Amino acid sequence: xxxxxxxxxxxxxxxxxxxxMLPVLLVAMLVGLVIGILQTATSIQEQTxxxxxxxxxxxxxLVLMGPWMFSRVEDFARLVFGQLDRFIK
Numbered sequence: 288x289x290x291x292x293x294x295x296x297x298x299x300x301x302x303x304x305x306x307x308m309l310p311v312l313l314v315a316m317l318v319g320l321v322i323g324i325l326q327t328a329t330s331i332q333e334q335t336x337x338x339x340x341x342x343x344x345x346x347x348x349l350v351l352m353g354p355w356m357f358s359r360v361e362d363f364a365r366l367v368f369g370q371l372d373r374f375i376k
Contacts, residue, residue, distance in 0.1 A: 293374060296367060299363065300363065300367075303359055303363050304360075305359060306359065307356040307360055308356070310348055310352045310356070311345055311348045311349060311352065311356075312355065314344050314345060314347075314348040315341055315345050315348075318337075318340055318341045318344040318345075319337060319341055322336065322337045322340060322341070323328050323337070338369070
């Protein structure tokens with residue numbers, strides 16, 4: 288992963304940001320889906336019921352996956368800043 292041009296850097300930045308946030312978004316989506324199914328099955332239509340479990344699940348995912356996410360972003364930032372002289376003219 289050695290960006291050659293500015294377009295490559297932008298493409299890699301978008302790809303890394305998408306893969307880094309994917310675990311947290313999947314957890315939030317799955318928790319919302321499960322709670323939505325439970326609300327439908329039990330006929331409980333309280334709109335605020337979904338927020339506490341989703342917040343707890345997202346925080347847990349951030350604690351567990353945070354080091355991996357931040358290491359991916361850090362590696363990319365080191366790569367870009369290491370090659371910064373190539374992009375400044």
